[in-house]
Amino acid sequence: MKHKAMDFKKVVAAVTLTLAVGVTASPTSTAQTTEIDGKSVYSSADAWLCRPGRQDACAMDQTATVISADGKLTQETFTADPDAAVDCFYVYPTVSLQATGNSDLVVEPEEKNAVLQQFARFGSKCRLFAPMYRQVTIPALLAQGSSNPLPIDRELAYRDVAAAWSDYLARDNQGRGVILIGHSQGSFVLMKLIQNEIDGKPLQNRIISVLLMGPPAGVTGLPVPNGADVGGAFQHIPVCHSNSQIGCVIAFNSFRSEAPPPAGSRFVKAPDGMHAVCANPAALGGGSGALDAYLSTSNSFLYGSAPRTAWTNPPQAIDTAYVKVPGLLSAECVTNEHGTYLAVTVHSTPGGSRSNTISGDVISNGKVLPDWGLHMIDANLTMGNLVATVGEQSKAYLAEVAKKHD
Numbered sequence: 001m002k003h004k005a006m007d008f009k010k011v012v013a014a015v016t017l018t019l020a021v022g023v024t025a026s027p028t029s030t031a032q033t034t035e036i037d038g039k040s041v042y043s044s045a046d047a048w049l050c051r052p053g054r055q056d057a058c059a060m061d062q063t064a065t066v067i068s069a070d071g072k073l074t075q076e077t078f079t080a081d082p083d084a085a086v087d088c089f090y091v092y093p094t095v096s097l098q099a100t101g102n103s104d105l106v107v108e109p110e111e112k113n114a115v116l117q118q119f120a121r122f123g124s125k126c127r128l129f130a131p132m133y134r135q136v137t138i139p140a141l142l143a144q145g146s147s148n149p150l151p152i153d154r155e156l157a158y159r160d161v162a163a164a165w166s167d168y169l170a171r172d173n174q175g176r177g178v179i180l181i182g183h184s185q186g187s188f189v190l191m192k193l194i195q196n197e198i199d200g201k202p203l204q205n206r207i208i209s210v211l212l213m214g215p216p217a218g219v220t221g222l223p224v225p226n227g228a229d230v231g232g233a234f235q236h237i238p239v240c241h242s243n244s245q246i247g248c249v250i251a252f253n254s255f256r257s258e259a260p261p262p263a264g265s266r267f268v269k270a271p272d273g274m275h276a277v278c279a280n281p282a283a284l285g286g287g288s289g290a291l292d293a294y295l296s297t298s299n300s301f302l303y304g305s306a307p308r309t310a311w312t313n314p315p316q317a318i319d320t321a322y323v324k325v326p327g328l329l330s331a332e333c334v335t336n337e338h339g340t341y342l343a344v345t346v347h348s349t350p351g352g353s354r355s356n357t358i359s360g361d362v363i364s365n366g367k368v369l370p371d372w373g374l375h376m377i378d379a380n381l382t383m384g385n386l387v388a389t390v391g392e393q394s395k396a397y398l399a400e401v402a403k404k405h406d
Helices: 008-021 109-118 120-124 138-143 154-173 185-197 202-206 375-405
Strands: 048-050 064-067 073-076 087-091 127-131 178-183 207-213 223-225 248-252 254-256 274-276 322-324 329-336 339-346
Touching (some): 048 109, 087 154, 087 185, 109 178, 120 127, 154 185, 178 185, 178 375, 185 207, 202 207, 248 375, 254 375, 329 375
Parallel strands (some): 064 322, 178 207, 254 339
Antiparallel strands (some): 048 127, 064 073, 223 274, 329 339
């Protein structure tokens, strides 16, 4: 997909500042309600990116080309499970290019791209629910500090997601287990939803797991006290340590192992006495694990595109949206003086026929911005691992439910 040209350095600086300090709602902001004629806007199918039983954003093709180290190509097909016994609820990251402070609820290519990269593949394990929400837009973030700032209401984004969650619970949940999934601004909003509506409340019993990819600056990742698995941001939801553990959270921010987060990193530094959660999707029990990545063949990411990668030498035609590169990538949680993060290692095969490089760094004016790490592809790098974990957690949850009803 094509993206509008923009100064990415300005984008990321504006995103960071806004997430870190918050934005006061403008009195001129007009989109303040989540109801129309007394009904939730989410009672309308148009307010959802994804709902079960539709040909919508989540129905996009997820076929992948598997590239072995010797350059051999095979195809991996994808099949959604329309009869999945559990649900997934997703909040997408900052992607809107609308020239307003907050986006509207109209589905644009940017939101579809986020679903394509980060959510649709979970359809093999759960029914998919993804609401539109009136997020803070990229142009609004760019305009902050200028002579013509756009009015922003960050609370509106939260109120929308909370209203969508309430609508989902009332119309669709019917006591089913659910996995909550978010990235960046989406993780930020989900964290607040969990704190206000779920953590320590009866509804927590329905939460199979929480996946917070790339929790953003301003909330210092997902902080927990040193030596503890719970506390900090959540008081009753612990960090996951196995694929079969339920009611827990997986959170991480990914950086290349050879390019760890520098001083002032935007994502991984926690307050004194705490650390940012790093639950490695490839090895929840600890240590290093192989990443089951689904990488974009077009190098189209959340905020822009990198030069197209030649995945084999000599180049071969690849006509799928994704490639898998088994054995090329691994990850391990690491702590340095600047924070705790998911260190991603590329295992080169000298003289091999498969590319030994991946794209996904944040680049401005030809230079990598090291404090952002691999934020744009947090989901792509870990997608296969997370989908498999959701499958195992769902089995464990359903077994637990069955046991309670015996």
